[in-house]
Amino acid sequence: MKEERIRILYLDDEANNLNAFRASFRRDYEIYTALTVSEARHVLQEHAVHVVIADQRMPGMTGVEFLDSIKDEYSAPVRILLTGYTDFEALVNAINKGQIFRYIKKPWDEIELKNAIGNAHELYMARKELREKMEELEKTNSELNRFIYSISHDLRSPLMSVLGIVNLARMEHALVDANGYFDMIETSITRLDGFIQKMIEYYKNSRLESEWEEIDFQALIRETVETFGHQDPQMIFDVEVNQDTVFAGDAFRITVVLNNLISNAVKYRKPQEAQPRVKITANVYPGYASLVIEDNGIGILSDHLDHIFDMFFRTRNNNQPGTGIGLYIVKEALSHIGGNIAVSSVYGEGAKFELTIPNHSAA
Numbered sequence: 001m002k003e004e005r006i007r008i009l010y011l012d013d014e015a016n017n018l019n020a021f022r023a024s025f026r027r028d029y030e031i032y033t034a035l036t037v038s039e040a041r042h043v044l045q046e047h048a049v050h051v052v053i054a055d056q057r058m059p060g061m062t063g064v065e066f067l068d069s070i071k072d073e074y075s076a077p078v079r080i081l082l083t084g085y086t087d088f089e090a091l092v093n094a095i096n097k098g099q100i101f102r103y104i105k106k107p108w109d110e111i112e113l114k115n116a117i118g119n120a121h122e123l124y125m126a127r128k129e130l131r132e133k134m135e136e137l138e139k140t141n142s143e144l145n146r147f148i149y150s151i152s153h154d155l156r157s158p159l160m161s162v163l164g165i166v167n168l169a170r171m172e173h174a175l176v177d178a179n180g181y182f183d184m185i186e187t188s189i190t191r192l193d194g195f196i197q198k199m200i201e202y203y204k205n206s207r208l209e210s211e212w213e214e215i216d217f218q219a220l221i222r223e224t225v226e227t228f229g230h231q232d233p234q235m236i237f238d239v240e241v242n243q244d245t246v247f248a249g250d251a252f253r254i255t256v257v258l259n260n261l262i263s264n265a266v267k268y269r270k271p272q273e274a275q276p277r278v279k280i281t282a283n284v285y286p287g288y289a290s291l292v293i294e295d296n297g298i299g300i301l302s303d304h305l306d307h308i309f310d311m312f313f314r315t316r317n318n319n320q321p322g323t324g325i326g327l328y329i330v331k332e333a334l335s336h337i338g339g340n341i342a343v344s345s346v347y348g349e350g351a352k353f354e355l356t357i358p359n360h361s362a363a
């Protein structure tokens with residue numbers, strides 16, 4: 001591809017200067033000149049110039065004022081000021097306020113001016129590339145948002161319909177299901193839906209900004225227990241919450257953490273355990289909350305303890321359906337809000353997860 005020539009607008013009320021500039025640089029650049037501010041504006045309207053050079057001393061409007069006046073409307077061209085030593089104060093102001101990229105002393109030195117134009121053009125191209133990348137990123141982001149929205153609605157709702165129909169057929173004894181096909185369908189659909197929900201949690205965790213709100217741990221834990229308790233009516237939940245101070249935190253991420261840990265405690269109970277139990281303790285202090293979730297389930301092999309927070313890590317010591325992403329999301333969500341988690345377990349006796357979450361309450 002043929003390289004584009006650098007397009008320059010030079011504004012100066014002295015025709016001699018404009019002519020000298022043309023004579024020196026016409027082979028190197030595509031040059032537009034203007035004797036007045038209105039001519040210069042006209043050029044800007046008509047041509048996508050890369051660099052604007054303005055003389056400081058002009059009747060009516062100074063070069064800095066002109067460059068400042070076009071800054072918002074024509075933000076892409078890089079601005080250079082031509083000036084004598086006497087305008088030092090104006091120069092300092094112009095540079096500090098970002099009105100100009102560089103200034104060149106008059107009379108100009110050809111090499112210095114050429115270098116300045118070259119640098120200005122590089123800056124122009126870098127900004128352009130950045131703008132294009134940003135636009136691309138915004139487009140990808142919005143596509144991703146639509147995709148996730150579609151996953152959460154368009155994929156989940158038919159799944160829920162199938163589940164409803166299976167339950168209807170079961171209730172109405174519409175078919176004899178001696179082989180337990182309905183149960184198999186239900187298990188598969190629940191598994192798939194669980195995976196979709198985890199994907200949505202993962203996505204939201206990685207993208208949503210944290211928002212602090214007041215958290216009542218008693219209520220939050222009760223809700224989670226109600227959500228997962230029905231999976232095993234035998235399950236005993238011992239909940240102890242000591243909160244007499246205000247806690248402010250990211251309710252979405254804390255809920256995600258609790259949901260994953262409590263659902264795991266239920267999921268990885270021992271099949272033969274007469275009293276499957278989860279103990280959930282929360283102590284809230286002015287600086288942080290400490291939570292412990294301890295179960296008497298199947299436990300975790302010591303070799304696996306270092307890996308359970310890895311993405312897609314699943315142990316094969318049980319037949320439970322899983323995605324291996326739950327604890328990864330837990331760890332990511334906690335790191336997002338400055339919390340941490342530790343696990344300990346005696347294989348065959350249970351697992352214990354201990355976490356701390358910073359309190360953002362000003363109280």
Ligand code: ADP
Nearest residue numbers: 264268299308314315322323324325326327351
């Ligand atoms: P998933 O449960 O979907 O497989 P997780 O990331 O939540 O994925 O857990 C990773 C692995 O850690 C699980 O496969 C399981 O073997 C083990 N695990 C997690 N929580 C417990 C627990 N409370 N008791 C025993 N094993 C657990």
